[in-house]
Amino acid sequence: MGGRLGLTIGAILAVILLAMQTLYIVPETHRAVLLRFGEMVKTDIEAGLHFKLPFIDEVKLFDVRVLVMDFPTKSYLTVEQKPLDVDSYATWRIVNVGDYYRSTSGDEIRARGLLESRIDNGLRDQFGRRTMHEVVAGEREELMEELTANLDRIAREEFGIEINDIRVRAIDLPTKVSDSVYERMESERLKSRRNIVPKVKNWQKGFALTLIDSGS
Secondary structure, rough: HHHHHHHHHHHHHHHHHHHHHEEEEEOOOEEEEEOOOEEEEEEEEOEEEEEEOOOOOEEEEOOOOEEEEEEEOOOOOOOOOOOEEEEEEEEEEEOHHHHHHHHHHHOHHHHHHHHHHHHHHHHHHHHHHHHHHHHHHHHHHHHHHHHHHHHHHHHHHOEEEEEEEEEEEEEOOHHHHHHHHHHHHHHHHHHHHHHHHHHHHHHHHHHHHHHHHHOO
16 A cells, blocks of 8 residues: 555656656746757747756746846047046847847846947947037937937847947046146136236236326
8 A cells, every 4th residue: 555655656746747847937027948959949939838848958038128237437538539437328128039049148147248348339439429518418319319229220130139228327527637627727717817916916006106196
């Protein structure tokens, strides 16, 4: 009796193990690719319950929700060769998990590195074609829209990624440049003051002489 019970339990465990190796679930927020002996045989698998060959097939899941990527502050030169410190970020998501897996091996860190490199080059190009006034005030919105459109097309083709938006949060003069500008303004103010003082003294001297002449 005990031996039969043991066999029954063993059979149930075997069925559960086989089911675990045969069935898999893709969450609503994800898409999947199916690998067989390391080769991709099925891609863009949608949410739901699916079957695979036990011990042979492997499933890779990818989050297809919109993700945010912050970039470190970087310095870019305007068309007048003036440096500006730029704080920016981007939002993106996977739209083709097959292309994404082929280009990044499914590694999100690698995907972020590829996107950061493309966006860095794009910002450098956009700032390099505009004046300081244009990027600070006049054309900042146009700059971001143009950059987003261009890089979204490239990212879709190369990585299966959609770039939703690229935003410039802040644009500042580098610290050294800011100090230099302040020092120059202070120097000009002092110089202007030194020019005014002799004129005042000369005016006072002339006025005094006029009073003396009038008195005589």
